[in-house]
Amino acid sequence: MSDPEFRQLLPQARPITVADLPEVYAWAPGDRVRANMITSLDGSVTGSDGLSGSLNDAADHAVFATLRSLSDVILMGAGTVRAEHYGVPDGPRLVIVSGRGRFPEHLLPLLPEHPGQVVLVTTEAAAVSDQVRDLVEVWRVGADRVDLPGVLDRLAGQRVLTEGGPTLLGHLIAADLVDELCHTISPRLTGVPVPLLGSTAVPRRLTLRTMISSGSTLLGRWALASR
């Protein structure tokens, strides 16, 4: 399959290629947490398959891969790892947040090949099975709720990418822990929007850093201002 074609629209208009994406998506000075999400034009994080896969295209995949390649850690809610059947990423560590301490079971057989690559973050109160404790590094951060600022403290000095899902992203933004939202607008309507930030109400203003397009797909980098 040939690479998708892109055009940078902002800050200045110019044709770009996949090879330019690392420069377009270079971390802004001082940033340490960025999110990458895709929604339909009517704001849904899931398409017809109930997952994000039916919203994606080659352009989104190219940016997704670029963002991963520029990151040290992928911070994920356990719900997305389960729903999207995540594997162990090449390169960055996968840090999975589960308040209930429920590690996504499909990952267990993959762990021996990836020692130290996957971490489960949960609370002091959560019951974690013996099998998971034997195979996975478990961080208990918070008494009965996961203390997200505490998690980010443990990841100090590392570039953290979160790919959601919406529940985790809503909590991270509510705690003012996200510096930048990389957001793909998929040229589709769903009619049944599933919100980007789950059920968390987090009014925020954003500033557009870059916008690129590929066909009818729009891909922006937005800086978050704190409240």
Ligand SMILES: NC(=O)c1ccc[n+]([C@@H]2O[C@H](COP(=O)([O-])OP(=O)(O)OC[C@H]3O[C@@H](n4cnc5c(N)ncnc54)[C@H](OP(=O)(O)O)[C@@H]3O)[C@@H](O)[C@H]2O)c1
């Ligand atoms: N369009 C996109 O870019 C995109 C990206 C990601 C996901 N999605 C879609 O979003 C859907 C999943 O949504 P979701 O909101 O359930 O995803 P999620 O945030 O990944 O998962 C929610 C689960 O993660 C854990 N969790 C999240 N935040 C937590 C916190 N602050 N403290 C403790 N535990 C926390 C909890 O796990 P426990 O229940 O185990 O405690 C919670 O039930 C799927 O359909 C997926 O396809 C779309």
